[in-house]
Amino acid sequence: MRPVLLLVWLWSLAPTAMNIKVAPAVPDPPSAxxxxxxxxxxxxxxxxxxxxxxxxxxxxxxxxxxxxxxxxxxxxxxxxxxxxxxxFPSGTVLASIMYTIPMVPGVGTYNLSWESPGRNLNIATYNYLAFLGCGIGVYLYHPDTGDLVGHCTVKCASMASMLLVTEGGGICNGMGCCTVTFPVPFRGFRVTIVKNNETVPQPFANITIKAFLSFRPYIFSIADLLSDKINASTVGASSAAYLSTVITDNPNCAKARSDDKTRYACGSSNCENVANGGYYCTCSGSSDDGNPYILDDCKQGTQPPSTPSLFHLFAQPII
Known part of the structure; x- marks a missing residue:
């Protein structure tokens, strides 16, 4: 091809070449x-x-x-x-979620709700909601669909009968306390509490309702029931629940890896899909004590995990 014609041909290709867009590289997770x-x-x-x-x-x-x-x-x-x-470095959070709900004369229905910030934490099914009160029905609704997914009722009897319930360590069985569980992992919850049309004996009439999220069995206490508030000093270690991290800017691992608009959270660590949308990162093998959300941090773990495994933490019966 003559030099002049070659230059003309190359010039004709220039606009096409200039319009080629190179997809930006997805940034890695941050380093330590x-x-x-x-x-x-x-x-x-x-x-x-x-x-x-x-x-x-x-x-x-x-x-x-x-x-x-x-x-x-x-x-x-x-x-x-x-x-x-x-x-925990794995992304698991132990959190305290509790409520105090004063009973107001003439009011028969009370509502409470919780949603994880950014909807990036799942309440796993081994957690449950406990309610302390008298003469109430509790209704748990799916936070997204509004479907009723759980229900329990709390009754109270005379002080003598209630004391019998707590002998030897009372369980939460509907007398002064009841529980509802989560059928699937939730990013939050919605609860309606309805005051039943029944007579509640003294000193339990119109007492304050207490509610808390927990993964450990709760041992019922009349002192907790009669308290005007609830905190870690009343129900102790039972007032905490485990929540698991979910990366929600993509629906699954495959989409997250291919998306050039969001930062892929896992880098070189393992990626696992989450059933209700999103994904999470894990280390593997002897690297379980590393942080899968930090670049190459899983490789730092060469010894067995220094913290108890989640299996041992959760392998307790839920009452």
């Missing part, structure tokens, strides 16, 4: 050095990415607030009242 400036603890709770406190320290939707006005400081999920009790 890039998070070195981030707070590592709040009080006695260790903080692990994708959660974090402060700019540049958390994945979108996983921000935490450290309340330093208390002694010791307390850690909360975003701008909520949900307190974080423990946080």
């Amino acid at each position: 050095p890039s998070l070195a400036h981030c707070p590592k603890t709040c009080g006695d709770v260790s903080i692990s990415y994708p959660f974090g406190v402060g700019p540049g320290c958390f994945r979108q939707g996983f921000d935490l607030i450290c309340d330093t006005t208390t002694k010791p400081p307390k850690l909360f999920l975003g701008n909520t009242t949900t307190q974080v009790i423990s946080l």
